[in-house]
Amino acid sequence: MIAGMWVRSTMAYRASFAMTTFGSFATTFFDFVAIMLMFSRVDALGGWSLPEVAFLYGLSGTAFGLADLVIGSMERLGRRVRDGTLDTLLVRPAPVLAQMAADRFALRRLGRVTQGLLVLGWAVVRLDIGWTPLKLLLMPVIVVSGCAIFCAVFVAGAAFQFLVQDASEVQNAFTYGGTALLQYPPTVFAKDLVRGVTFVLPLAFVNWLPATYVLGRPYPLGLPRWTAFASPLVAVGCCALAGLAWRAGLRSYRSTGS
Numbered sequence: 001m002i003a004g005m006w007v008r009s010t011m012a013y014r015a016s017f018a019m020t021t022f023g024s025f026a027t028t029f030f031d032f033v034a035i036m037l038m039f040s041r042v043d044a045l046g047g048w049s050l051p052e053v054a055f056l057y058g059l060s061g062t063a064f065g066l067a068d069l070v071i072g073s074m075e076r077l078g079r080r081v082r083d084g085t086l087d088t089l090l091v092r093p094a095p096v097l098a099q100m101a102a103d104r105f106a107l108r109r110l111g112r113v114t115q116g117l118l119v120l121g122w123a124v125v126r127l128d129i130g131w132t133p134l135k136l137l138l139m140p141v142i143v144v145s146g147c148a149i150f151c152a153v154f155v156a157g158a159a160f161q162f163l164v165q166d167a168s169e170v171q172n173a174f175t176y177g178g179t180a181l182l183q184y185p186p187t188v189f190a191k192d193l194v195r196g197v198t199f200v201l202p203l204a205f206v207n208w209l210p211a212t213y214v215l216g217r218p219y220p221l222g223l224p225r226w227t228a229f230a231s232p233l234v235a236v237g238c239c240a241l242a243g244l245a246w247r248a249g250l251r252s253y254r255s256t257g258s
Contacts, residue, residue: 002102010107017108024111028065031183032057032119046187051126052215053185058120059207060182063146064175065113067154070147071101072109074154075171078161087255097246100158127215135214138229145231146206150175152238153201155246162249178203186220194220205234 039050080086089099157171198204213228
């Protein structure tokens with residue numbers, strides 16, 4: 001109901017909605033333009049061609065765009081903790097997490113999702129992939145699992161704001177920064193960083209590992225083949241841990257008293 005209220009509010013000014021959605025689309029599109037300009041000077045980046053990097057970009061952009069659409073408003077939690085307006089959500093007969101996710105629901109974020117899907121479609125057309133039923137089935141699983149992993153990062157970052165209260169930029173470093181990292185192949189990064197986003201904050205399961213199976217490329221860090229199919233399990237684990245962190249943060253909340 002809260003999300004629907006914000007959607008109706010947005011659609012009351014359709015021209016504004018169209019312009020802000022296009023602005024979201026254009027802003028993210030320039031990120032891919034920068035990659036295309038890079039490939040105007042080189043033939044490969046870390047051994048990956050432009051369509052292969054576009055494949056990574058499309059998977060990461062679509063998964064993150066969906067997560068940002070569904071739960072991106074969580075970054076406002078620190079502001080609510082500071083000014084005491086979180087108390088309003090606590091007295092309503094609805095989960096606080098759901099209310100925070102629906103708060104100021106921004107339909108304009110569909111622009112990011114659309115841009116990611118377009119780049120992904122372009123990459124699939126340009127690549128010579130030997131499609132099998134398993135690879136076709138894996139594609140939507142990659143996007144849904146990646147979305148769930150990013151949602152878990154959003155929730156965990158929001159839980160951290162219960163303690164720090166002004167840590168939205170720290171959260172953004174792992175959400176927006178994470179999707180920017182995944183737009184490039186793992187071969188351009190140091191192995192310690194790749195290990196970190198594989199075993200500590202498992203963002204590699206958003207696109208790096210499953211994409212290596214679809215594209216038939218060597219696995220990062222010499223990981224076994226089955227890790228390409230572990231994204232759903234990793235997503236479930238991340239969401240469970242984020243849920244525990246959220247409940248712990250919510251229990252520790254103390255009102256401003258104002």
